[in-house]
Amino acid sequence: xxxxxxxxxxxxxxxxxxxxxxxxxxxxxxxxxxxxxxxxxxxxxxxxxxxxxxxxxxxxxxxxxxxxxxxxxxxxxxxxxxxxxxxxxxxxxxxxxxxxxxxxxxxxxxxxxxxxxxxxxxxxxxxxxxxxxxxxxxxxxxxxxxxxxxxxxxxxxxxxxxxxxxxxxxxxxxxxxxxxxxxxxxxxxxxxxxxxxxxxxxxxxxxxxxxxxxxxxxxxxxxxxxxxxx
Numbered sequence: 001x002x003x004x005x006x007x008x009x010x011x012x013x014x015x016x017x018x019x020x021x022x023x024x025x026x027x028x029x030x031x032x033x034x035x036x037x038x039x040x041x042x043x044x045x046x047x048x049x050x051x052x053x054x055x056x057x058x059x060x061x062x063x064x065x066x067x068x069x070x071x072x073x074x075x076x077x078x079x080x081x082x083x084x085x086x087x088x089x090x091x092x093x094x095x096x097x098x099x100x101x102x103x104x105x106x107x108x109x110x111x112x113x114x115x116x117x118x119x120x121x122x123x124x125x126x127x128x129x130x131x132x133x134x135x136x137x138x139x140x141x142x143x144x145x146x147x148x149x150x151x152x153x154x155x156x157x158x159x160x161x162x163x164x165x166x167x168x169x170x171x172x173x174x175x176x177x178x179x180x181x182x183x184x185x186x187x188x189x190x191x192x193x194x195x196x197x198x199x200x201x202x203x204x205x206x207x208x209x210x211x212x213x214x215x216x217x218x219x220x221x222x223x224x225x226x227x228x229x230x
């Protein structure tokens with residue numbers, strides 16, 4: 001940014017303006033420009049200033065989430081839920097809380113993807129469809145792995161809610177020992193780009209599927225512009 005006029009960035013004042021946020025009708029600002037390209041620090045931002053002093057690229061980067069790290073479930077019985085997610089779903093235990101009120105489990109890649117905490121006395125489970133989290137999904141490596149996971153759920157007498165083909169994924173929805181909805185799924189296509197292309201070109205849907213049968217054929221991958229989402 002050339003010159004020494006006031007510059008306001010995404011609601012934050014820069015070092016060049018020390019008087020606090022201006023009253024826009026009387027501040028003499030004649031324009032707002034938004035810069036959609038990402039900054040090196042991560043995130044995107046907008047520059048607000050007086051064009052009389054020239055426009056440039058200056059601002060405060062907004063951090064953005066990189067990925068979903070983990071989920072935490074309040075459960076009735078920590079040990080019971082740990083056995084279920086370890087022996088049936090397939091997680092590994094990273095560690096327990098020393099007092100036995102919690103367990104941390106991993107898919108084997110990071111320190112933990114799932115934590116199980118002892119619910120307070122008298123806590124009641126939410127009903128299906130209640131406001132809040134609907135369900136959480138964990139990916140398995142293949143359709144065959146999904147079939148194996150389904151077999152373990154059946155052997156453990158877990159409640160299977162529904163099994164569907166979403167087109168870009170094949171999914172098994174089930175309830176854990178506390179009635180919490182979870183999903184195990186396998187990707188239909190080999191790459192994320194192909195899955196995105198399918199999702200962008202269809203209205204979506206969920207066709208009931210026989211998980212014990214051979215893997216359904218994949219729909220033809222439509223052409224799509226991978227540079228745009230939404």
